[in-house]
Amino acid sequence: MTATAEPSTSPSPPPRKSVLLDSGFLRLWAGSTASGMATWALPFVLGLAVLRTTLTPAEIGLLLAARTAGFLVAVPLGGVWTDRYSARGVVLVSGALAAAATPVIAVGMGESTLLTACAAAVVGIGQGTTRPAYQALTVEVVDEARRQQANAARTLSVRVTTLVAPGSTALLATVLSVRWLLLITAALWLVSAFAPPRGALSDRAGEHTPGVLGGFVEGLREARRHPWFPAGLAALSTVITFGYSTTSVVLPMISRDRYGTEFVLAGALTCYTAGALLGAVIIARWRPSSQGWAALGALACYGFAPLALLLPVPSVVVFAGYALAGIGIELFNVPWFTATQREVDPRLLGRVSSLDFLVSYGLAPLGLALIGPAVEHLGTTWVLGTSALLCWAVPALVTAAPGTRQFSRNHGRTG
Structure with a gap:
């Protein structure tokens, strides 16, 4: 039996x-x-x-x-x-x-x-x-x-704040x-x-650690151990320095000179925030098979904002371009933060995260300072066209870096 x-x-x-x-x-x-x-x-x-x-x-x-x-x-x-x-x-x-x-x-x-x-x-x-x-x-x-859902919830609160807070204040x-x-x-x-x-994690005050400069250099070494990280940071910094800075300077001018109303300025910024809200909702549950490449492709969508300002299109097309840019930013941000939290040594995460914020946010004022003179000397057509091209080209080029397909050092180009 x-x-x-x-x-x-x-x-x-x-x-x-x-x-x-x-x-x-x-x-x-x-x-x-x-x-x-x-x-x-x-x-x-x-x-x-x-x-x-x-x-x-x-x-x-x-x-x-x-x-x-x-x-x-x-x-x-x-x-x-x-x-x-x-x-x-x-x-x-x-x-x-x-x-x-x-x-x-x-x-x-x-x-x-x-x-x-x-x-x-x-x-x-x-x-x-x-x-x-x-x-x-x-x-x-x-x-x-649950970390990707947590990061999406955090970024969602930021977008709701920027949408609701002006009127409330x-x-x-x-x-x-x-x-x-x-x-x-x-x-x-x-x-x-x-x-x-x-x-x-407990307080690590008793551990032997280098000074501030040595500690930050240690964080730089950790960032270099993950080839996808400097590659993604280069793409993000390009979009912020050239794409975001360009549209911040040129949008008010286009709204006034081409459309003759401030409504386009307000509508474009509102659509960008609404698109970012939608992107945060989507990425809270979406898990693409090649998350790094999907995130970089989404980041490249910011190029539609300067493109919409470049062309003599109806205002609704400008709104659509900004909405796509907003969606793309959040479809990049959340996987980017989640991958950094997953891949980087927890003992060095603060320093690597600070490098991320320092480079991406630090270059933004430089971009804003350069775009104004560039517009005066080259004109809006050249500046907007170059910005759109850079927003598309750089994220595409950095996909050649090892690990970018999954934002992971454990995956090669083919995942």
Whole structure:
């Protein structure tokens, strides 16, 4: 008589709950969203101060330049400190620093330009050190299987903020002064400081680590170990430096001169944000078989924005070009962040993430500074055409780098 095998009685693993139901991630998401809202709000609120003659155009330019300088200096420091100590500790200190400096801007406006500029630089330092820390903290709080959904949720909150916040802030401005609006952004920085949970990794203050410069160089070496990372960063930086900077400078001119209305300017930016929202929703669940190549192809879609501005097309085509650009940016961003969190040594993730933000965001002001003179000397046709070509060509060219097909060092060109 043949014995029949008994069915297994071991319980199957419980289904993995959505990251949106995880209290630890929700606390992280709340802190990250508050940080993003505070970062976005400062230039908008300072713009309101110019409208109310509390600040002059020259003063707001100085304040924003000081904040950008603080950000660029602090990003590499934040990466090193995140890896040396703890991501949670850096988020706490950074948020508290920005929260303390923001009221100084409110008090100093119209009284002391030097004081407000120094305070704006400190806010930039808090913003810069927070960026790599939140990237590393996501790895500690969310398991790998749910990390892409987590990154999509984080970027979705950023896009909702940019879509909804201008109208909300303008509404608040009807009943609150600029100084009170600045104090609200200080409160948002406090939420960023205290909301996130403690991560899984312990404080590494006792470990032997190199100095700040040596630590950052160690992060550069780790980035070079993943050929897909510098390749993808080159593509992203090209799109930001030439594509995004060009459209930022030229769109207002095209809206005024070709279409004779500010509606095209507002509509294009709204469509870009709406496209990015749609892209974040799509990538929360979509898992393409060649995720790196798909992400780079999506990034190249930004080329449709300068192309739409180049051609004498109806305004609806401009809106469609910007919507495609927005979708493409998020279909790149989320897999890019997720792959970096997966592939990079967790001990060095803060430094590699800081390199990402430093290069991509750091080159944006350079692009903005160069595009204006280029338009004056070469004309909008040459500048827009070159920008569109670069947005398409560079992401296509970097697919030849090893590992770009899957954004992984363990996969060659053929995956």
